[in-house]
Every structure is written in structure tokens, then in C-alpha cells.
């Protein structure tokens with residue numbers, strides 16, 4: 001039996017989080033993804049690595065793959081038993097030729113399903129703060145293709161569109177803007193009617209231009225406004241002044257480079273993105289296993305003899321518990337041992353393994369941890385401090401000075417990634433980066449090594465340098481960087497807040 005099927009999936013208007021759950025499910029099952037120009041390429045990451053990815057804008061070296069070729073491709077892949085996702089910008093059935101593709105599939109006896117998407121008009125409306133309908137203003141909205149404006153014989157009922165005050169939304173209407181605006185005026189719409197152009201709606205590059213039927217074409221020409229854009233015509237456009245929110249997010253339009261390890265950057269990146277920043281990831285660290293587990297394994301075998309286990313980072317917690325697991329042990333191995341977790345994130349990670357840490361120092365610097373221990377009688381106690389290979393040795397040194405026996409086996413190593421991501425380098429070269437964040441000394445030191453100190457200093461001229469705390473800031477200064485932002489407490493949340501305050 002042939003299991004081949006084609007899912008026509010709406011990718012949404014641009015922001016990659018605006019695809020439906022159903023759409024993501026289909027992508028996860030795809031053997032082949034055929035995507036077009038307006039579908040955000042980031043969505044392809046939902047598809048299995050092994051899935052074939054075909055850009056339907058360029059097959060055969062030509063930019064505009066003709067529709068027949070796409071239809072034939074979909075039929076051929078599905079007939080060969082593949083699960084095919086045809087990923088289309090916005091909604092497949094709104095000016096997306098999805099109807100034609102379905103007809104071709106039906107004609108060839110291929111099973112298909114259609115997954116709706118947020119169409120560009122709806123995305124542009126939400127993200128520009130322009131409701132398409134409003135009880136006090138208008139009760140109807142029309143979606144119209146702007147291309148028709150080129151023809152003299154038009155299928156569009158311009159009279160109906162122009163009269164009655166309904167909102168009119170044009171797709172594909174940038175090159176024909178002047179003609180379409182004129183037509184609305186000619187057919188009776190007031191030339192003072194407000195108009196908004198929304199380009200690359202819902203994305204970091206969203207641009208909104210507001211005018212009236214009379215002057216929007218001139219304004220667009222003046223600033224060289226380019227497609228793709230949605231044109232919204234109607235009194236509702238005036239609501240934008242009150243309702244716009246997208247541009248008001250505290251870090252909107254800011255390009256921020258995050259230098260954390262790829263494995264750790266996710267949460268921080270999400271926080272920045274939620275505040276409107278465009279985040280460029282630039283991992284300067286990769287976390288890997290220790291060269292040998294011998295010392296750690298030895299300590300784990302002697303866990304019942306330790307009085308304290310000191311964990312100073314989420315990574316240390318994860319690697320430590322991973323190793324326990326590999327050795328066939330679990331949290332019970334720590335029954336006799338008190339636990340010090342440095343910082344709220346580390347403490348939360350420890351709790352996620354069902355363990356309540358006894359000590360959570362409020363000052364996250366090594367000195368703060370030492371200070372907490374200095375209030376206890378540490379003499380003769382045995383301490384296990386699984387650490388990163390490049391960790392500072394303040395904690396073991398000072399604890400030893402208090403008379404404790406400290407073992408500090410390496411639980412993970414920080415190594416260099418092979419190279420910096422090209423998009424980040426490109427943005428730095430173009431001087432389009434607003435801010436760079438360093439969340440540990442090694443992030444800044446590694447960047448300097450990877451780029452070369454001189455090149456780094458040059459590339460970061462005029463870029464706001466944000467450091468998580470005094471130790472990292474010192475490492476920045478040692479390399480000749482001026483630190484512009486440093487939060488009061490040394491957490492990611494505090495760093496995000498400090499950035500917000502800086503750019504306010």
C-alpha cells in the first residue's frame with residue numbers, strides 16, 4: 001500500500017512561532033518539505049534532519065518555478081510513498097495557489113490534507129495594531145489581490161469595494177499601489193481614508209508606513225518602500241496610534257549577540273526575543289565530557305563519606321546527575337551529603353532531581369559562597385566540588401584554608417566551537433549589532449581567541465557591551481572592552497532587565 005500523502009501547510013505570516021501545532025506535527029513527520037519564498041526557513045528545523053528540503057522558488061536553477069512543475073513534483077514524491085509537506089507562506093488557500101495544487105493532487109489520485117495558517121493580512125493586522133473590523137467603525141473586510149490593478153478589465157467590483165466603508169486589504173499590491181488607491185478614490189472612497197502599508201509583517205524587519213488614499217503612494221515612493229507588504233485601507237487604520245504594541249516592546253529593533261554555549265543559550269535568547277530583540281547566537285563555548293571520568297567516578301563511589309556537595313552551575317548539576325545515572329545510581333546516592341547550590345537556577349536544577357539544597361548562597365560569586373561557608377565549622381569536613389575544567393579555584397582554595405578536605409574533579413569541559421556563525425560575523429561587519437552579552441569570563445576570552453583581540457575590539461566599536469557580573473566585566477576590561485551594562489545581581493533575568501533599562 002502507498003502511504004504517500006501531501007500536507008498543504010500554512011507557514012503563517014513570518015514569525016516562526018505563528019505556525020499551528022498541526023503544522024509542526026506534519027513537519028515532524030515529513031520525508032520531503034517543499035517550501036516557498038515567503039515561508040520562514042527557520043520552520044524547516046521542525047523537519048527531521050534526513051528530510052529532503054526543496055526550495056520551490058528555484059528548482060532547475062530558475063527562480064520562478066512554474067506551477068505545473070511544483071504540482072508534478074508533489075505528485076511524484078507522494079506517488080513514491082513519501083510524506084510530503086508543501087509549506088506555504090500565510091494560509092495555503094489565501095492567494096497561495098493551494099487550490100490549484102489540491103486539484104492537481106486530486107487529479108492524480110494523491111491523498112492530501114490542508115492545514116490552515118495565519119494569513120498575512122491577519123498577521124499584519126495584529127502586529128501593526130490595526131483591527132480589521134471594529135464594532136464602531138466597520139463590520140466588513142475584503143481581501144483583494146493587488147495584481148488586478150494592472151489590468152484594465154478587472155474582476156474586482158471596485159464600486160462595492162470603495163463604497164460602504166468596509167476595510168480593504170490588498171495582497172501583492174506594492175508595485176500597483178498608486179493605481180489601486182486611485183481606483184478606490186475614483187469609485188467613491190474619500191481620499192482622506194487612512195491607509196497602512198505593512199512590510200514583512202510579524203518579523204524582526206516589520207515596517208509600517210501610514211498615510212491616506214491620496215498620499216500613501218507618494219510616501220511609499222519617497223522612502224523606497226518594497227514588497228512584500230500588505231496594504232490596509234479603512235478608518236480602522238487610525239486605531240494604530242492607540243493600539244500599536246509591537247514596536248513598543250522594550251528591546252524592539254535591537255540586535256543582540258548572545259555568546260553562551262548553544263546548549264545553554266535557549267532560555268536567555270527566548271527572554272530577549274520576547275522583549276522584541278533580534279537575537280544572533282554566537283556560541284563561544286561548547287560543553288563536552290571531561291577527558292577522563294576517573295576522578296569523578298572515584299569520588300562518586302565515596303559519596304557516603306562526603307559532608308557537602310557543592311554545585312555552582314546548572315551545567316555542573318546536569319553533568320553530575322548524568323554521570324550518576326550512567327553509573328547506575330540516582331539521587332539516593334546523595335542521602336548522607338548536604339548540598340550547596342549556588343544561585344537560584346542551580347538550586348532549581350537540583351530540586352528538579354527531587355533534592356532540596358541545604359545551602360543556597362545569596363551572593364553567586366565564589367567569594368560569596370566562601371563567605372557562607374566561613375560561618376560554619378568546616379574543619380575536617382569532606383567536600384566534593386565537581387567543577388568545569390576552567391573554573392576559578394577560589395572555592396576549593398578557601399575551603400581548604402578553613403580546614404576542609406576538598407576534592408574538585410572535572411565534571412565537564414568548556415571547549416571552543418570550530419567557528420563563529422557566519423550570520424553573526426556578517427552582522428558585526430555590517431555594524432548592525434546593537435549589543436553583545438557576555439555571561440562568563442570564558443565567553444569573552446574565547447571570543448577574543450576566536451576572532452583575534454584586535455579584530456574583536458574593532459568589531460565591537462560602538463556596540464553596547466553587557467556583562468553578567470564583576471568577574472566577567474573584569475575579563476572584558478582586561479581585553480580592552482568597556483562594559484556598558486552590568487546588573488546588580490548576577491543572573492540572566494537581571495541581565496535582561498538591565499538591558500531593558502539601558503535601552504529605555
Ligand code: SAH
Nearest residue numbers: 090091094096119120171172200201229230
Ligand atoms: N498565502 C499567503 C499570501 C501569498 S500572496 C498568505 O496567506 O499570507 C503573497 C503576498 O502576501 C505578498 O505579496 C504580500 O502582499 C503578502 N505577504 C505575505 N507575507 C507577508 C508578510 N510577512 N508581510 C506582509 N505581506 C506579506
